[in-house]
Amino acid sequence: MTDTLAPGYIPPPTRRDWIAILSAILGAFMAILDIQIINSSLKDIQGALSATIEEGSWISTSYLVAEIIIIPLAAWLAMVLSPRRFAVSISVLFVIASLLCSMAWSLQSMIVFRVLQGLAGGALIPFAFSLVLTKLPLDIRPKGMALFAITATFAPSIGPTIGGWLTENFGWEWIFYINVVPGALMTLGLLYGLDRSPPRWELLRKGDYAGIVTMAIGLGCLQVCLEEGHREDWLESSYIITLGSIALISLACFVILQLSRDNHLVNLRLLTQRNFLLGSLANIGLGVGLYGTVFVLPVYLAQIQGYNALQIGQVIMWLGLPQLLLIPLVPVLMRHIPPRFICATGFLLFATGSFLSGSLNPDFAGDQFIAIQILRAMGQPLVLVPLSIIATAMIPPSQAGSASSLYNILRNLGGAMGIAMLATVLDSRAAYYFDILRSHVTPGNPAAAERLTLLTEHLGSAEAALRLLDGQVRQQAQIMAYNDAFHAIAIMLGFSLLCIIMTRGLPKAAR
Template sequence: MKAFVPRKTRSRLRQISKGPQVTDETTPRTRSSAATWVGFAAMCLGMFMAILDVQIVATSLPDIQSALGIAPDAMSWVQTAYLIAEVIAIPLTGLLMRALSMRWLFVIATGVFTAASVGCAASQGFNSLIAWRVLQGFAGGTLIPAVFAAVFLLFPLRQQAFATTLAGVVAVLAPTVGPIVGGWITSTYSWHWLFLVNVVPGIVAVALAAGLVPATAANLKEVRRVDWLSLAFMALALATLEIALKEAPTRGWLSPLVIGLFAVAVASGSAFVRRSLTHAAPIVALRSFADRRFTIACILSFVLGIGLFGSTYLMPVFLAFVRDHSALEIGTIMLVTGVAQLVVAPIAVLAEKRVPARILTAAGFAFFAVGLGMSVFQTPRTDYDQMFWPQVVRGLAIMFCLLPPTRMALGHLTEAEVPDASGVFNLMRNLGGAIGLALIDTVIYARGPGHAADLTARLAAGDADAATFIGIPPALLTGGAPTPAQQAYLAPLMEKAATTLAINDAWLMMAALTAAALLCIPFARQR
């Protein structure tokens, strides 16, 4: 005689017997399959190429300029066009994920990024190159928040620490290895390969993700509900802010152009915020800022952007203009940070499971501030040996500045909230980087002449310490103003010494800002 089993229970048992199925992004997950992990690794590969592209192109702008006959004052737009498109795309990731699903957003974005890379390599002039860079930047901008959103949408809680670490290592390793990859490509092949290097990894990532990232239903109705006016306000605000930050260090923060750009950015940004808070279907759901932990995590992400982007900018500047190293040599020196990140990654996974996020975050930012501060004492003769330990400390700290705040920002949100929140969280890091680079350039431009004048006065007074710092024998000067012959000899040494001191001031600024971020961590306590 068969036991009675209710119809609802029989239906549930039949469903279980068929195995786990992905129906939507709210399906409970107890474990993730090997196929899901491979699909996620493919997403990380696509993100790695998008981040790496910015770095390797930066190392070879002079080669591109000479090959295409681009005017020197227009060359920076090769990078700026990419970054503007990227920063506009990042907050749109949530909307695009809802409309296309996570799988197809990644597949389409990576496919477009790969095709645009081919277009960049085939460009015959400035205009076509800029057009392809805009398309490339917009496609690449969606990949970073999509990957970090996938951590919380594809994996159960016990697997999220490892997935976050994998994504974090990829995100911070790409800027570190970028200079050496760009330098090697430039010295071995033509500039075209700076873009063509994306093709094979892009094809592999698309093929794997299309078959292995769990499928969810697309909802193209989201596109019809888009508030296009709000989108225009957001794009205008971010684009004008990016251009203003690019121009401010050279033109002056109070120049009419920069003030006008900032005014447009503030006005359009305010209009975007108002519409986002009142529209039934906002482009970006800003309601996540009502959550205190998310807001504090965004502040930390912003400050991390200043230190992360700033350190990977200042080191090449110093090594190129003061030490006269080639791109390949610079990349080799900067590998220390990447190796330190890889070494600490397994420790970060274990610590994430056992130590509260606030404690890990505080430790990470404290050590990162120390690592930045260790570079404050550079001289014109500082090189690999003197840069080794500051890089190690920063490399060990970065993982704890990135991973715990990511969990702090996204780990407690509902799965419906994660895509938008991931876009905003990652946008804050990029905005921090953009503002940080503008501040760094301002410090270097503003402080350099003052340091040069001070060193000149100290030499005239017979200061032996100043002579030693500059790199000339103290006996060369006996006091008084340098002779014309001495001035010709001293000019390049003086320029490098003044630049070194200005760069040290920029390191100090970043260290102070990073240390200040520690003040907000206690307020991230779970309520």
């Protein structure tokens, strides 16, 4: 029976359809895993390639820039090459690029290979999302969205743990070797699950090349600006100002081009649909929450508590593992409870966990984070699956490519903007709090004088006591800055909660 809610009828999925969807989701999982898995091994890779910290940051940045550029291009390239040929090509490229990364002999070669890996991995993410939209009818789609949700939550959660364990026990090369077996399975699954269809080379003549160029320049410059802005001190750097200006002009031209022609690269008019617009805005806040938490928490545990990569991974695992149990239950809940109620509850739990994380003190370490991590783990599955359905339920299958590109790129941009914002908050607020605390550590303050006397007696030197006291004051200022960072994440998640409250309820059949 045709689903009257859908502009185009989607038949029930066959076994081949499910194998194709699962294979594409496996690829998206590996692509997102590769963003986080390298962070815990970055020092080892920098040492092996004789790179400084600033130079080594491009190992991550190059992947993210390539990924964010390819996401809007994925739908068009899939039409030109045919979905099967496109999916298999990027799967093979992902495996080859991973092997090349493990054999990199210099920083420059590593950056080139990471760009290739980012192009392939970035294309796998929207392709998997669009397969869920085009292969699954509305009544089954929540199951597909639940599987896709694992890529967005579980992969970042276990990435640091796997990266740290592999690097400590086998060497950093193994963080790239582990892509080979899943990549081979993914390729075989896509070859079996997707139908053969001829390429449509005529689309190359009709391509929106002006849109491609302005989009690539704009998003590439914006991503580099967000990644490097904190290190370059933002508007104090002419380099960042130039990049930001190019990004602004290019993206403005891109928007004008997309709205003024029919053969657009991405259909921006989808944002006129209320639920898609509000769902996409909520997705930006979700990106801040997902990527911001995985950024701030490891830095806090390393800088304040002295944790190594493996210990940090063990704390973050508490965010990932419970979700594997909860995500399969969400589609069942959606049969009985409106998706926006479930999504709002998830954002509330996620925001509450982030707000509670802003209660740090020198003794607040891994054990104290377990309850908070479980609270976040309960919230995230309740967000990801319903949010995808709320945003895309009324999108026709013909627009699945544009919807997938916009939806995924906004979450990635939310994560990039969130990390840039949080890095700035940590530095600026730490300096602010240090100035306030230092103003109270004076000889005229009895408490400060007493503390300095006790430290002098214990250390046997006034100079050593002063150095220790200075370190304690700086640490306290940093802890207060981390509190502000977690509160900022909670505020962004609160913004997403408001967006979900303002969405229209879906008809019962769409759940």
